[in-house]
Amino acid sequence: MTGSSDEERSGGSGVKQSPNQSGRRAESTTMRHTHAAWLIVEGEHLESTQSRLGHSSIQVTIDRYEHLMDDLDERTAARLDAIA
16 A cells, blocks of 8 residues: 555654644744854854753754854954954
């Protein structure tokens, strides 16, 4: 028999999800990561970003989004140069 089984649709959790529910979950996750990325790229304090995302520690936020922080030192230096 072809098609998705109940087990496949539930992701093994036993809870059936329609394609709509699954898509909404993915969209919500994408929006959450986009929100976090915008905050970090715009220089928002990591503690504030951590709090908004509900991460248990600042290290969780750093581990998940450190790839967006590669140029933080350069951006900080440029801001300091601008006010000096």
